[in-house]
Amino acid sequence: MDDGIKKENVILIGKKPVSSYAFAVITQFNSGASEVRIKARGNSISRAVDTAEFVRHRLMPDARLNDIQISTEEVSGEKGPLKVSSIEITLVK
């Protein structure tokens, strides 16, 4: 995957509406990206899936799912480190 050319087309999903992130993905593709990664942690994971589905079914039918990874990340919580699940969905066109 990594051919030496750094690809930093990452959309980090937070609490905004799905459409905001979907348009951010489209903007990345329209700026010449061949691949966009949608990342989310915890409760935002559902919104990451919604974003990927919205893009490929509504906005950009030629976008396709290239890869989906899930993992566990450690974040600092109020009472020390917390483990949260994360997802990374890679779309390509």
Next chain:
Amino acid sequence: MDDGIKKENVILIGKKPVSSYAFAVITQFNSGASEVRIKARGNSISRAVDTAEFVRHRLMPDARLNDIQISTEEVSGEKGPLKVSSIEITLVK
């Protein structure tokens, strides 16, 4: 994948704690399943990822991710059909 032998080892994720679903997955494996599918829709998608991560990192280190699919399903809502995102995570051991 489907070799004629029906595999019905599906855990459908709802609103219960992650541990409930994680133990259901373990129970399926301990009953002889070689593959367990964890399915969820909408807001439960995050919990499906949590369940898969909990199983493979805490309960069953020899379980591994075989496949992750996302899709859009139509469900009946109060005001007619609704489209919701779904995920299916397949664990094998």
